[in-house]
Amino acid sequence: MLKKPLADEVRPLDFRDMVGDRKLFGENGVFRRMIEAGHIPNMIFFGPSGTGKTTAAGILARASGKTLHRLNATSASLSDVKAVISESGSLLGSEGILLYLDEIQYFNKKQQQSLLEFIEDGRITLIASTTENPYFYIYPAIISRCAVFEFKPIPPAELKKAVLRAAEDHAARTGRQVTVEPSALSMIASAAAGDARRAIGMYENLATVYDTITEQTVREFLPEVMGMVGFDKAGDGHYDLLSALQKSIRGSDPDAALFYLAKLLAGGDLNSVCRRLQVIAGEDIGLAYPMAASVTYACVQSARELGLPEARVPLANAAVMLATAPKSNSAYMGLAAAMAAVEAGRGTSFPRAVQNVHFDGENASSFGQNYQYPHDFPNHYVAQQYLPDDLKNAHFYSYGDNKTEQAAKLYWDKIKKG
Secondary structure (H helix, E strand, O other), rough: OOOOHHHHHHHOOOOHHOOOOOOHHHHOOOHHHHHHHOOOOOOEEEEEOOOOOHHHHHHHHHHHHEEEEEEOOOOOOOOHHHHHHHHHHHHHOOOEEEEEEEEEEOOOOHHHHHHHHHOOOOOOOOEEEOOOHHHOOOHHHHHHHOOEEEEEOOOOHHHHHHHOOOHHHHHHHHHOOOOOHHHHHHHHHOOOOOHHHHHHHHHHHHHHOOOOOOOOOHHOOOOOOOHHHHOOOOOOHHHHHHHHHHHHOOOOOOHHHHHHHHOOOOOHHHHHHHHHHHHHHHHHHHHHHHHHHHHHHHHHHHHHHHHHOOHHHHHHHHHHHHHHHHOOOOOHHHHHHHHHHHHHOOOOOOOOOOOOOOOOOOOOOOOOOOOHHHHOOOOOOOOOOOOOOHHHOOOOOOOOOOHHHHHHHHHHHHHHOO
16 A cells, blocks of 8 residues: 655644635635635636645645545546536535635636536536636636635744644654754745645655654755756746846846846846846836946856856846846837837837938829928938828827936937027
8 A cells, every 4th residue: 555645644634734825824814715615616726836835725625524536637537527517416415515726727628618607507616726827827717706825935934833734644654753943844844935735745755764853964955056946947846046136237226136137037037037138127226327228238148158057147236236236127128118009009200301211203203202301400400200290299209307317308308498
């Protein structure tokens, strides 16, 4: 008989034993209130692995008296769902069926649409879970019929409770007393990156080998780069890190910028960092410090030539430079306004003066380019219409309030009004 992992053996059967978000699991948490009210709605659980999604579904099913069926969308099909539905009219499903569909994002749109009829006629109560953002991966009609709950990474202090509870159970089952030093317990809780299953699994591995778990023994079971734990370049967490890096730089916080840069580099993601830093230089620093783009590009090129781990040095320079530089998004916002005009279908015909020089046909309504060459005029400027007629008074760009753009504004105000 195969031995079940310790994390499955100690899976809580009551919300009182769950660790994590007290708003969900606590005494006055929303799930306990559902049970007290006798109402279990269709739900979507989203969040990282090991945060209690499956456990919560099991507790809700038992408390409601419903028959729980678990399917994983990575391997299940609609025929599997229909097989579950077939029980709804039998004694097995007399109190109702709760279908827990894990990784629902792996069902395509058609498969997800097919679930709607079963949800709407009440034959099943659906709890769908995903590690991705449901608003990106789940069919909107399903979301509109479900309550959506986010399961957040479990804080280290809560993970310690889960590990200690698992240790007690492990000792009772094996008859072995394993000592866990407090510093080692803290290391396990931190290395698990918010994942209770990972924390308990790490303890189980250590407890089968050592009678005393110390920091040194924990290190022997950890990857060389702990930041790689839970890193998925294709997952939402990856894009959350890139977003956090950009927002920290935009917010002029070099400490936060370095932290998120370190997290990304620990996961070995050089390319995404290089691309995002160059975007930041143009979008968030922009014309307030035009050289930022050149400096960032030089740092990125250097990083690509060096490769990791040395690449972190020029990238750190770029991140700190961008975080401490003055900020302007004036050009970025100006382009966004211009793009809106393009998408609205405006400005389809250009003034003759700005068109490419070409022959005027005999039936042309006007003859000659009539373009005035600015370099032939004082200060290399002459007033003339460049925008199409339906946009000739449009205003897309506004000078930023930084020193560089204000200097440009003073200059052009003087020239254009002179």
